[in-house]
Amino acid sequence: MARLGLLWLPPSSDSVSPVVHWHCLAHGRVQGVYYRARVAQAAHRHGVVGSVANRTDGTVFIDVQGDLAAVEAFLRDVSGPRDASHAHAVRRIAELGISPDLIAFEILRE
Numbered sequence: 001m002a003r004l005g006l007l008w009l010p011p012s013s014d015s016v017s018p019v020v021h022w023h024c025l026a027h028g029r030v031q032g033v034y035y036r037a038r039v040a041q042a043a044h045r046h047g048v049v050g051s052v053a054n055r056t057d058g059t060v061f062i063d064v065q066g067d068l069a070a071v072e073a074f075l076r077d078v079s080g081p082r083d084a085s086h087a088h089a090v091r092r093i094a095e096l097g098i099s100p101d102l103i104a105f106e107i108l109r110e
Helices: 035-046 068-077
Strands: 002-008 019-029 049-054 060-067 080-082 085-096 105-109
Touching: 019 035, 019 068, 035 049, 035 060, 035 068, 035 085, 035 105, 060 068
Parallel strands: 049 105
Antiparallel strands: 002 105, 019 060, 019 085, 049 060, 080 085
């Protein structure tokens, strides 16, 4: 996948909440409706890092890392209908170790 560009750098945080790193899949009307942009905007609002990419099966892959409370709020924000997109399910498919290489949130292109 090619990177479409660096979108933002999260503010530094002195948070005491545990940091989590999850891979997620979004199902529903999530391709061709600016859903990846919606996800990137939500990442910026919630101060999480990672990436988002369309998959050939019609789902959208989300790699997200941040403190637990921020990640939970982010996932709520990217679920459900908004504008033309409707992610009827965003489910966690894997929990990963913390990656120090994730420093921003990116939209990836297949």
